Amino acid sequence: xxxxxxxxxxxxxxxxxxxxxxxxxxxxxxxxxxxxxxxxxxxxxxxxxxxxxxxxxxxxxxxxxxxxxxxxxxxxxxxxxxxxxxxxxxxxxxxxxxxxxxxxxxxxxxxxxxxxxxxxxxxxxxxxxxxxxxxxxxxxxxxxxxxxxxxxxxxxxxxxxxxxxxxxxxxxxxxxxxxxxxxxxxxxxxxxxxxxxxxxxxxxxxxxxxxxxxxxxxxxxxxxxxxxxxxxxxxxxxxxxxxxxxxxxxxxxxxxxxxxxxxxxxxxxxxxxxxxxxxxxxxxxxxxxxxxxxxxxxxxxxxxxxxxxxxxxxxxxxxxxxxxxxxxxxxxxxxxxxxxxxxxxxxxxxxxxxxxxxxxxxxxxxxxxxxxxxxxxxxxxxxxxxxxxxxxxxxxxxxxxxxxxxxxxxxxxxxxxxxxxxxxxxxxxxxxxxxxxxxxxxxxxxxxxxxxxxxxxxxxxxxxxxxxxxxxxxxxxxxxxxxxxxxxxxxxxxxxxxxxxxxxxxxxxxxxxxxxxxxxxxxxxxxxxxxxxxxxxxxxxxxxxxxxxxxxxxxxxxxxxxxxxxxxxxx
Amino acid sequence: xxxxxxxxxxxxxxxxxxxxxxxxxxxxxxxxxxxxxxxxxxxxxxxxxxxxxxxxxxxxxxxxxxxxxxxxxxxxxxxxxxxxxxxxxxxxxxxxxxxxxxxxxxxxxxxxxxxxxxxxxxxxxxxxxxxxxxxxxxxxxxxxxxxxxxxxxxxxxxxxxxxxxxxxxxxxxxxxxxxxxxxxxxxxxxxxxxxxxxxxxxxxxxxxxxxxxxxxxxx
Numbered sequence: 001x002x003x004x005x006x007x008x009x010x011x012x013x014x015x016x017x018x019x020x021x022x023x024x025x026x027x028x029x030x031x032x033x034x035x036x037x038x039x040x041x042x043x044x045x046x047x048x049x050x051x052x053x054x055x056x057x058x059x060x061x062x063x064x065x066x067x068x069x070x071x072x073x074x075x076x077x078x079x080x081x082x083x084x085x086x087x088x089x090x091x092x093x094x095x096x097x098x099x100x101x102x103x104x105x106x107x108x109x110x111x112x113x114x115x116x117x118x119x120x121x122x123x124x125x126x127x128x129x130x131x132x133x134x135x136x137x138x139x140x141x142x143x144x145x146x147x148x149x150x151x152x153x154x155x156x157x158x159x160x161x162x163x164x165x166x167x168x169x170x171x172x173x174x175x176x177x178x179x180x181x182x183x184x185x186x187x188x189x190x191x192x193x194x195x196x197x198x199x200x201x202x203x204x205x206x207x208x209x210x211x212x213x214x215x216x217x218x219x220x221x222x223x224x225x226x227x228x229x230x231x232x233x234x235x236x237x238x239x240x241x242x243x244x245x246x247x248x249x250x251x252x253x254x255x256x257x258x259x260x261x262x263x264x265x266x267x268x269x270x271x272x273x274x275x276x277x278x279x280x281x282x283x284x285x286x287x288x289x290x291x292x293x294x295x296x297x298x299x300x301x302x303x304x305x306x307x308x309x310x311x312x313x314x315x316x317x318x319x320x321x322x323x324x325x326x327x328x329x330x331x332x333x334x335x336x337x338x339x340x341x342x343x344x345x346x347x348x349x350x351x352x353x354x355x356x357x358x359x360x361x362x363x364x365x366x367x368x369x370x371x372x373x374x375x376x377x378x379x380x381x382x383x384x385x386x387x388x389x390x391x392x393x394x395x396x397x398x399x400x401x402x403x404x405x406x407x408x409x410x411x412x413x414x415x416x417x418x419x420x421x422x423x424x425x426x427x428x429x430x431x432x433x434x435x436x437x438x439x440x441x442x443x444x445x446x447x448x449x450x451x452x453x454x455x456x457x458x459x460x461x462x463x464x465x466x467x468x469x470x471x472x473x474x475x476x477x478x479x480x481x482x483x484x485x486x487x488x489x490x491x492x493x494x495x496x497x498x499x500x501x502x503x504x505x506x507x508x509x510x511x512x513x514x515x516x517x518x519x520x521x522x523x524x525x526x527x528x529x530x531x532x533x534x535x536x537x538x539x540x541x542x543x544x545x546x547x548x549x550x551x552x553x554x555x556x557x558x559x560x561x562x563x564x565x566x567x568x569x570x571x
Numbered sequence: 572x573x574x575x576x577x578x579x580x581x582x583x584x585x586x587x588x589x590x591x592x593x594x595x596x597x598x599x600x601x602x603x604x605x606x607x608x609x610x611x612x613x614x615x616x617x618x619x620x621x622x623x624x625x626x627x628x629x630x631x632x633x634x635x636x637x638x639x640x641x642x643x644x645x646x647x648x649x650x651x652x653x654x655x656x657x658x659x660x661x662x663x664x665x666x667x668x669x670x671x672x673x674x675x676x677x678x679x680x681x682x683x684x685x686x687x688x689x690x691x692x693x694x695x696x697x698x699x700x701x702x703x704x705x706x707x708x709x710x711x712x713x714x715x716x717x718x719x720x721x722x723x724x725x726x727x728x729x730x731x732x733x734x735x736x737x738x739x740x741x742x743x744x745x746x747x748x749x750x751x752x753x754x755x756x757x758x759x760x761x762x763x764x765x766x767x768x769x770x771x772x773x774x775x776x777x778x779x780x781x782x783x784x785x786x787x788x789x790x
Contacts, residue, residue, distance in 0.1 A: 076735065143735055147696050149712065150737070232696050233615075233711045274572050296607055297707045299714040303609040310596065314589045321585045325578055378592065383607055384599040387705045391698050391733035458702040460733040462740075469674075469742030471729050473702070529572050562615040566712045569695065571737040 013109040013180050020513045022421060026104060029117060031422045033097025034415065036128065037090050038501060041408075044085025045494050046070065047078045048404075049487035052447065054466035056484035057477045066466025075464035076141045076571070083144030084135060087403060089128055091250045092163060094411055096124075096170050098253055099197045101418070103174050105518040106191040112176035116169060124166035131159030141571045143462060145243075146219065148235040149566040154223035157215050164208050164215075171201035175535075189522035190533060192273055196256035199280040202535060204249050206542050207288055210241030222568045231564040233300035233557045240291040241550055248287040248316075250403055252280065254366065254410035258327050261414070262363050264517035266354070268337060271329035273523050277532050279319040279326070285541055286316040289549035296386040305553045306383060312549070313381035320374055327367065358433035362413030365441040370406035372448065373398065391462075393483075394455025397448040405444045412437060412497075419504050420512040427512075428503030436496035439489050447486025454479035608708045608716050618712035621647060621693040631656025632678075632686075640683055646690040648697040648710045651739035652676075653690075653730065664755035667748050676745045678730065680722055681752040687719040698733035701747060709734065722749045 017023060022030075053059045053067045054075060060066045069078040100117070104110060111117050133155055134140040140152035146160075178190065178198060190198070218230045218238075259276045263269060270276065292309035295301045332340070335349020342348065354360050376398040379385050389395065420427045427433055455461070457475040465472060465480070522528060531537070557563070574582075599605055621627050626645040632655075635641040647654040651674075658671040661679035671677030680686065690699045690708055697710040703726070708716035710732075732743035 076738075076740075147734075149695050231713065233714055236709075236711065272575060272578060275574065275578060295709070298709045298711055299608045299716040300615070300711055301609065303607055306607055306609070311593055314593050317589055318582075318585055322578075322582065325581050329578075378589075382592070382596050382599075384596055384603075384605045387605060387607065387707050390707045390709070391700070458700070458729065458731075460698075460700070460731055462735045464741045467741045469739065471731055471741070471744040473729065526573065557615075559615040562617055563713055565617045565619065566695070567619075 013112070013177070014184070015110055016108060017105055019515050021424065025110070025114060026101065027422055029121065030097045030101045030418075032121060032125075033093045033100070034418060034422065036125070037093035037097065038415065040085040040089040040093065040128075042494070042498065042501075044082050044090060045490075045497075047072070047082040048086075049484075049491040049494075051075070051079060051082065052450075052480075052484045052487035054464065056480045057465075057472060058481035059484050060466060072136075072138075074138065074141065075466070076143065076462075077135065077138050079462060080141055080143050081135050084131065087144055087250075088160075088163070089131075091403075091407070092167060093124070094415075095200070095249065095253050096167065098414060098418075099170070099174060099201070101516075102193045102256070102518060103177055103197055105516055106194045106520055107177065107181045108520050109177065109181060111173050112180055113173055116173050120166050120169040120173070123169070124163050127159040127162030127166060129159070130155040130162065134159065139570075145239060147239070148218060148222075148230050148232050149568045151219070151223050151568040151570050153570075154220060157220045157223055161212065161215055161220065164212055167201075167208065168205060171205050174198065174201055187530070189528035189530075191260070191519045191522050192270070192276055193256055193260040193518060195277055195533070196252055196259070196280050198535065199284040199538075200249060200252040200256075202539065203245050203252075203284040203287060203542075206539075206546070207242045207245035207249070210238045211243075214238035214242075229565050229567055231557070231559075232566050233298065234554070234563065236295060236298060237301070237550075237554055237557055240294040241288065241546075242291075243294055244291040245287045247399070247402065248283050250407045252283060253414075254407045255279070255283075255323060257410050257414055258323070258363060258367065260519060261517040262327075262360065263330050263334075264519070265357070265360055265417075266331070266334035266337075268330060268333040269523070271326050271333070273526050274528060275322055275326055277528065279322050281532065281538065282319040283316065284538065285545065286312060286319075288542060289545045290316055290381075291550075292553060293381050293383075293386070296383045297390045300557050301553055302556060305549075305556075308549065310381055310383050314378070317374070317378055317381075324371075324374075331364075356434070358427070358430055358437055359413050359416045361434060362409050362416065362437045365437055366406040366409035366413065369401050369409065369441060369445060369448075372445070373401035373406050376401065376452065389455055391460060392455035393451040393459045393461045393480075396461045397450070397452030397455060397483075400444060400451065401448040405441075405448065409437065409440060409444075412440070416500075417514065417517070419501065420508075421514075421516060423505055423508065423512070425504060425508035425512055426510040428500055428508040432496050432503075433500045436493050436500060439493035439496065443486045443489030443493055445486070447483045447490060450479045450481070450483030450486055454483065605705055606718070608718050615713050616691075616715065618691075618693050621691055624715075626689055627691065629656065630654045632660050632680075640681065640685065642680075642684060642686045644678075644686050644688050646688065646699070648690060648692040648699065648732065648743075649694050650737055651732075651743040653699075653732070653743065653745045655745060662757055663748065663759075664750050665758055666755070667750065670746065674742060677748065678745055679748045679750060681755070682722060682725050682749055683752070685719065685721045687717065690716045695736050696734050697736050697743070699730065700733050701730050702728040704728070707733070725749050725751050 050069055072078045134153040140156035142150050142152045214235050218235050221227050222230055290309050290313040292301055292305050293313050296306055332349045335352040338352040340349040340352040380398055416427055416433055454476045459476040630645045630647050633643045655676045655678055658673055659669050659677045663679035690710060692710040692712045699710055700707045704720050706718050706720050708718055710716055726749055728747040730745040730747050
């Protein structure tokens with residue numbers, strides 16, 4: 001490994017990271033986060049296709065009976081593991097690992113406190129073990145939304161609390177690193193990637209206050225037997241204060257990759273750095289005061305709040321549509337560089353992109369599926385649709401195109417350069433990696449289509465339809481069968497993923513010698529307004545907007561006389 | 572701050588498009604009267620006392636006096652069934668097979684009827700939706716869900732619990748038949764079999780008790 005040398009004695013935290021290798025502290029810290037993330041996905045992802053098989057009447061007919069769940073016999077236990085491992089553990093660990101890497105590399109300095117970083121890592125790992133224990137033992141069949149008054153074993157909640165508090169310490173460490181850098185770089189704009197990480201963790205910190213309040217005042221004391229009754233509506237409100245920014249917490253690192261890493265991988269400059277910063281700020285501010293769109297059919301929330309949150313949900317579509325413009329313009333530059341002549345209404349640049357590179361192909365596939373994800377998202381925000389589609393498999397189709405589609409495909413793209421860098425060996429079988437991405441894209445598109453159409457026909461989500469007592473109509477059948485077909489392709493994709501990971505870790509021999517796609521300076525051509533980095537101001541804006549948008553909703557639901565009478569029970 | 576001219580035009584187009592979408596939404600609500608269940612007129616109740624409230628004390632179909640073909644339907648959701656006041660709520664015309672059970676009751680309504688559904692849960696979180704209709708309520712214990720719809724087409728529809736509520740969630744549904752009152756004939760006895768109080772109490776304990784409860788109900 002190349003030597004670490006301090007560039008300036010006065011700049012104590014500043015170090016130069018090797019271009020093509022990694023520092024050992026960086027390798028271990030980022031490596032553990034990344035590998036835990038993909039270990040979680042390997043298990044959580046595997047359970048998914050079997051759930052789609054069990055819900056498909058065609059598969060039941062073929063096998064002469066409903067298919068059983070692998071390892072975990074109970075459908076809802078399997079579903080809980082699928083949700084928690086994929087949507088909470090995989091994403092959170094991946095994002096923390098990537099954010100640490102990006103911040104250290106971009107600012108060319110170590111984290112503010114490495115001891116804090118190690119402590120945080122241990123805390124989060126303990127959290128995963130505790131929550132995992134409860135779920136595997138079958139003591140937490142509450143799905144990943146853990147709605148009250150249904151209860152899990154207290155280790156489940158304790159584990160989640162440790163993971164969430166761990167992410168607060170991550171946010172603290174990242175912000176302290178940033179402010180240390182800021183003290184030495186007066187008047188300089190922070191690189192865009194770090195700007196994205198800061199916006200993401202500021203949003204995450206505010207959002208998790210909701211779920212932390214929920215777990216610490218309701219679920220955890222109740223599971224410990226300290227209180228006997230609770231209020232389901234208040235808990236749902238607190239959960240969805242957190243639940244919508246959660247999806248943007250997953251998405252922003254993918255945006256960061258598209259904005260800052262993909263242009264470097266394509267050898268071009270981003271179309272507009274400033275607009276990218278506006279996008280990150282808009283998402284940070286507007287992703288929280290819109291969460292009532294998950295509560296459109298809750299009787300405990302007023303119609304006025306629903307209409308206002310619905311309107312603001314349309315506002316949060318603006319930064320994503322701006323992203324579409326900025327990234328498409330950047331891709332066009334790359335296409336023209338590679339020989340595109342602007343044929344077919346100027347759209348032929350798409351053909352000239354390096355599709356053979358799994359890192360690039362994964363991100364492009366993620367963008368393609370995000371078009372569907374965005375459109376279905378705008379439909380979900382429309383309460384007139386929501387009355388027909390709430391809690392149907394349509395919703396599942398939508399968020400499998402966002403999280404399991406756009407976000408996860410982009411994470412694959414990141415992992416396919418990060419893993420070789422961590423291991424110091426080239427990606428094993430790039431063609432298998434390409435096939436993995438292609439099958440994931442096709443499989444998730446088919447699955448999303450099947451689930452979406454079944455939902456329009458009224459198929460409900462989160463339901464064990466393989467059970468003999470379950471309701472089933474003919475209108476659902478072709479679409480549930482289609483989603484199972486998507487599941488088959490996704491299962492193949494997962495096997496290919498395992499081959500690439502195990503191959504790169506243990507069987508790849510050629511040394512890896514590519515640079516990390518990280519900028520260490522903000523572009524100098526554009527003047528970047530300093531107000532964009534006024535985090536205190538943005539925090540105040542977030543606080544005020546949420547007091548206005550969520551305050552009345554919470555106050556209306558809080559009733560300490562007639563409320564809080566729901567008795568907790570263990571499913 | 573510099574914004575490229577094309578990007579500025581694009582931004583304006585985006586804002587106009589989204590504003591149009593929202594306007595369409597408001598128009599849909601105003602013109603077609605698509606409403607959301609909400610707190611309007613409801614206060615928070617103690618879920619264990621749900622069956623003492625007027626209407627919920629006698630779940631089932633209640634014709635609204637003075638109006639033709641207008642009903643109030645009170646439903647209590649519990650683990651794991653909808654209590655609609657009996658195994659068959661109707662009356663159901665002759666061509667409809669009486670398949671209702673305590674676990675999965677059968678509801679028959681004439682085409683053209685307007686029904687206000689009053690649905691609430693007395694134990695845990697449930698959901699309530701009717702296929703093919705704009706009716707979808709999250710049943711949050713302590714809150715009374717209310718939504719009105721008009722049945723304009725004949726058919727067989729599912730009334731489903733759409734929120735995971737435990738081991739038998741998938742079995743929690745009722746069947747809804749909307750029949751044409753012009754052609755329907757009623758030669759069967761119109762008296763509905765209503766389960767005895769003990770049978771209802773037994774059935775709330777566990778789905779296994781269903782068979783016994785049914786037997787008791789028919790006895």
